[in-house]
Amino acid sequence: MIRDPESFTILLDTISRFVRDTLIPREPEVVDTDEIPGDILAQMRAMGLFGLTIPEEYGGLGFTTEEEVLASMALCYASPVFRSRIGTNTGIGSQGIVIDGSPEQKQKYLPRLAAGEITGSFALTEPAAGSDAGSLRTTARRDGDHYILSGSKRYITNAPEANVFTVMARTNLQSKDARGVSAFIVDRDSPGLSVGPYDVKMGQRGSHTADVIFDNVKVPAANLIGGQEGMGFKTAMKVLDKARLNIAAVCVGVAERLLDEALNYAKQRQQFGKPIAEFQLIQAMLADSKAEVYAGRSMVLEAARKKDSGPNITLEASCAKLFCAEMVGRVADRAVQIHGGAGYMQVSAVERLYRDVRLFRLYEGTSQIQQLVIAKHILR
Numbered sequence: 001m002i003r004d005p006e007s008f009t010i011l012l013d014t015i016s017r018f019v020r021d022t023l024i025p026r027e028p029e030v031v032d033t034d035e036i037p038g039d040i041l042a043q044m045r046a047m048g049l050f051g052l053t054i055p056e057e058y059g060g061l062g063f064t065t066e067e068e069v070l071a072s073m074a075l076c077y078a079s080p081v082f083r084s085r086i087g088t089n090t091g092i093g094s095q096g097i098v099i100d101g102s103p104e105q106k107q108k109y110l111p112r113l114a115a116g117e118i119t120g121s122f123a124l125t126e127p128a129a130g131s132d133a134g135s136l137r138t139t140a141r142r143d144g145d146h147y148i149l150s151g152s153k154r155y156i157t158n159a160p161e162a163n164v165f166t167v168m169a170r171t172n173l174q175s176k177d178a179r180g181v182s183a184f185i186v187d188r189d190s191p192g193l194s195v196g197p198y199d200v201k202m203g204q205r206g207s208h209t210a211d212v213i214f215d216n217v218k219v220p221a222a223n224l225i226g227g228q229e230g231m232g233f234k235t236a237m238k239v240l241d242k243a244r245l246n247i248a249a250v251c252v253g254v255a256e257r258l259l260d261e262a263l264n265y266a267k268q269r270q271q272f273g274k275p276i277a278e279f280q281l282i283q284a285m286l287a288d289s290k291a292e293v294y295a296g297r298s299m300v301l302e303a304a305r306k307k308d309s310g311p312n313i314t315l316e317a318s319c320a321k322l323f324c325a326e327m328v329g330r331v332a333d334r335a336v337q338i339h340g341g342a343g344y345m346q347v348s349a350v351e352r353l354y355r356d357v358r359l360f361r362l363y364e365g366t367s368q369i370q371q372l373v374i375a376k377h378i379l380r
């Protein structure tokens with residue numbers, strides 16, 4: 001659902017102009033420095049990008065799901081690391097509070113997350129709990145009006161930048177599965193909380209992940225999301241439903257960029273006396289990519305509209321995440337192929353994006369986890 005088509009079109013145009021005039025030209029700098037420049041962060045704050053999905057009553061833009069996915073597609077025509085920097089505030093690092101938080105929790109955290117004054121982060125994955133997220137071992141032991149958190153989290157996006165974490169931890173110490181898990185809001189400056197060095201990744205330079213370690217961290221009981229123990233895994237899954245659809249949109253945006261890079265190269269690169277775009281084997285790769293990008297875009301929009309009309313979209317989000325993450329991998333591969341040797345060189349955008357998009361088949365649930373979720377729903 002698009003609430004006000006006229007003003008939304010203006011906003012999308014503004015994002016596209018920002019992408020074209022500011023973000024794309026700065027991509028090499030982000031790769032060189034492994035940081036998003038401060039002036040770009042300031043512009044993203046001023047444009048309200050950190051608060052796209054946070055309700056208007058808490059200072060955000062209150063985007064519907066359809067508006068959110070369209071904005072992500074537009075933004076991810078530039079390197080996906082720019083979106084990643086705002087993505088924990090608009091997605092996994094705020095949505096636990098938006099969906100299940102108490103009015104007090106919302107009031108305390110959402111306005112600053114929306115303004116981009118603070119950065120949120122989502123701490124679910126652990127060294128021994130990746131796909132089997134329900135088996136996590138970080139514990140939260142009740143102690144009067146506090147909980148004491150102990151354990152460690154792994155590959156946590158934006159952990160080095162984060163001021164506040166949504167942390168899934170086990171409150172029922174007897175349990176070993178999802179039912180004993182609760183979700184907490186934990187401030188970065190809590191004594192005993194530390195963040196490890198940046199992980200060295202295959203791609204996505206400029207977007208950081210790191211370990212987060214909890215050494216007897218004292219968290220007020222008021223920071224238990226939903227005010228009830230044992231609901232944390234469900235909160236995490238609800239957050240991931242929304243996030244997976246958004247990652248599918250991210251994949252579509254990057255795939256559109258890759259296709260344009262391939263098209264532009266094919267039109268200007270001459271071999272055998274003419275542009276390689278005139279050869280049918282090149283055209284086949286371009287056509288396959290176009291058809292797949294269109295399929296991905298259609299799928300994401302259909303799922304987003306369904307979500308805005310009310311129903312649960314766990315199934316559709318997993319379908320979209322599975323298809324789009326795999327699709328952008330194929331589109332990236334063809335874009336490199338069309339570039340030939342030039343596509344293997346680190347100066348080319350397609351070489352970098354080829355490595356960047358590999359992550360989409362892994363995080364927020366691997367392709368295999370999406371297949372399991374889909375199968376479970378259709379076999380019910």
Ligand code: CAA
Pocket residue numbers: 092122124125130131132133134135155156157177178179233234237238240241314362363364365366369372373
């Ligand atoms: N919405 C609401 N509730 C849900 C749900 C959903 N989408 N999915 C499951 N639940 C509920 C179930 O109904 C069940 O509730 P009951 O106990 O009342 O029946 C409970 O949660 C447990 O569900 P399951 O029995 O299905 O749980 P499971 O242990 O078998 O796990 C799984 C299911 C799909 C494999 C899940 O563990 C999973 O999604 N794993 C992948 C983890 C993942 O995506 N990690 C990504 C980390 S975050 C990240 O990558 C972000 C980043 O850094 C950028």
